[in-house]
Amino acid sequence: xxxxxxxxxxxxxxxxxxxxxxxxxxxxxxxxxxxxxxxxxxxxxxxxxxxxxxxxxxxxxxxxxxxxxxxxxxxxxxxxxxxxxxxxxxxxxxxxxxxxxxxxxxxxxxxxxxxxxxxxxxxxxxxxxxxxxxxxxxxxxxxxxxxxxxxxxxxxxxxxxxxxxxxxxxxxxxxxxxxxxxxxxxxxxxxxxxxxxxxxxxxxxxxxxxxxxxxxxxxxxxxxxxxxxxxxxxxxxxxxxxxxxxxxxxxxxxxxxxxxxxxxxxxxxxxxxxxxxxxxxxxxxxxxxxxxxxxxxxxxxxxxxxxxxxx
Numbered sequence: 001x002x003x004x005x006x007x008x009x010x011x012x013x014x015x016x017x018x019x020x021x022x023x024x025x026x027x028x029x030x031x032x033x034x035x036x037x038x039x040x041x042x043x044x045x046x047x048x049x050x051x052x053x054x055x056x057x058x059x060x061x062x063x064x065x066x067x068x069x070x071x072x073x074x075x076x077x078x079x080x081x082x083x084x085x086x087x088x089x090x091x092x093x094x095x096x097x098x099x100x101x102x103x104x105x106x107x108x109x110x111x112x113x114x115x116x117x118x119x120x121x122x123x124x125x126x127x128x129x130x131x132x133x134x135x136x137x138x139x140x141x142x143x144x145x146x147x148x149x150x151x152x153x154x155x156x157x158x159x160x161x162x163x164x165x166x167x168x169x170x171x172x173x174x175x176x177x178x179x180x181x182x183x184x185x186x187x188x189x190x191x192x193x194x195x196x197x198x199x200x201x202x203x204x205x206x207x208x209x210x211x212x213x214x215x216x217x218x219x220x221x222x223x224x225x226x227x228x229x230x231x232x233x234x235x236x237x238x239x240x241x242x243x244x245x246x247x248x249x250x251x252x253x254x255x256x257x258x259x260x261x262x263x264x265x266x267x268x269x270x271x272x273x274x275x276x277x278x279x280x281x282x283x284x285x286x287x288x289x290x291x292x293x294x295x296x297x298x299x300x301x302x303x304x305x306x307x308x309x310x311x
Contacts, residue, residue, distance in 0.1 A: 063088055063108075063125040063137045065185060068194045070114060072178035074146060079109040082127045083135075089126040096126075116148035120265050120284030141194065142284030144181040145265065182283040190214060190221075191285070207232060207246075207270035207279040215255065220287065223253040226270050226279070235267040236285070246270075259287045 063082040070076045082088050082102040090098045090110055098112035114121075125137035183195035190213030207226040215221055226232060226246040234242045236259065244254040266285035269277045 060086075060127070060129060060133070060135055062135050063127040064139060065123075065125070065137070065141055065194070068123065068141050068143075068183045068185075070143060070146065070181050070183060070195065072147075072180050073149060074114040074116065076112050076114050077109065078112075078123070079107070080125065081106050082108055082125070083129060085130065087128045089128070091124045091126060093121050094124070102127075114143075114146060116146050118145050120144055120263055122263060122284075122286065138188065140186045140286070142184045142186055142191075142263065142286050144183075144282055144284050146181045147178055149178060182281075184212070184283050184285070186286050186288075193283070207268050207281050209266065209268055209281055209283055212266075212285060214288075220256040220259055221253065222256065222266075223251070224268065224281070225250050226252055226268075230270045230272065230278070233269045233271065235269070236264045238265075238267070261287050263287075 060083045063080060063086075065078065065080045067077065067079040078090050078098070078100075080088070084102055084104050084106045086102045088100045088102060088108045088110075089096045090100070090112070092114070097114075098110040100108040100110040102108040121143045123141040123143060127135045127137075129135070180195065182193065185192045185194050190211060193208075193210060196208065207224065207230075209222055209224040211221075211223045213221045213223075222234065228246055228248050228250050230246045232244050232246060232252060233240055234244070234254065234256070241259075242254050242256055244252050246252045264285045264287065266283050268281045270279040272278050
């Protein structure tokens with residue numbers, strides 16, 4: 001009994017007797033992490049401004065021929081194209097014979113007189129721009145010889161007759177009609193007839209040279225028209241060079257043997273079956289050198305690649 005009573009007293013005492021408060025654990029705040037300075041970033045390089053390359057100046061187009069007309073008396077008209085406002089000189093064998101001014105559309109025309117000449121001549125153009133730059137034509141015009149005006153033959157003196165009989169006056173012989181010279185435009189690809197003289201007005205079957213060109217090897221090629229079946233002989237400065245027969249369609253073509261560079265008179269004689277010349281055509285002809293032909297037919301160099309702009 002005594003033990004039970006002691007236990008009851010101990011329990012009551014524990015419930016009633018105040019107990020010492022249990023201290024709360026002290027919570028220490030964790031130190032805030034130190035601020036980390038951001039790493040220094042190198043500034044991006046400022047790109048240099050891209051400067052557009054100045055366009056290269058465009059070379060002016062050389063002057064060119066459109067029309068060349070030469071009358072039998074030497075009266076000549078030359079028309080063509082050049083830079084607007086440019087002065088154009090017309091040269092004969094390198095010597096200035098006339099000048100003209102190109103209008104606002106680039107057209108020019110000149111009238112002048114050509115003196116007679118027994119040799120073929122070469123017309124070229126020289127353009128002078130406002131700043132004094134001179135540009136020569138790439139093409140030229142070859143002119144056939146121009147004959148001097150024919151003079152009518154003097155009548156033969158009449159025989160002495162009696163005074164009572166009037167002397168018969170013989171009619172003066174008419175002067176032969178002069179012929180206009182052939183004009184041939186010479187380009188890097190061959191030749192083109194600008195003026196055929198009197199041949200263009202001739203009857204069908206009259207021989208003519210319509211084209212002069214070069215093959216891939218630089219050999220001279222001729223083509224023209226004539227009487228079907230007729231034989232042709234071709235001459236350079238009166239030296240026989242080749243022969244050909246006109247085809248049934250009235251056309252002919254031939255490749256000439258080797259011809260040295262130079263300016264010649266090219267002649268075609270058409271003959272009948274007996275060998276008689278029935279028609280003749282003459283024209284000046286300029287044989288270009290192989291080096292000159294290679295220079296004008298070489299492809300233009302490819303433009304250089306542009307340098308990349310710096311980043």
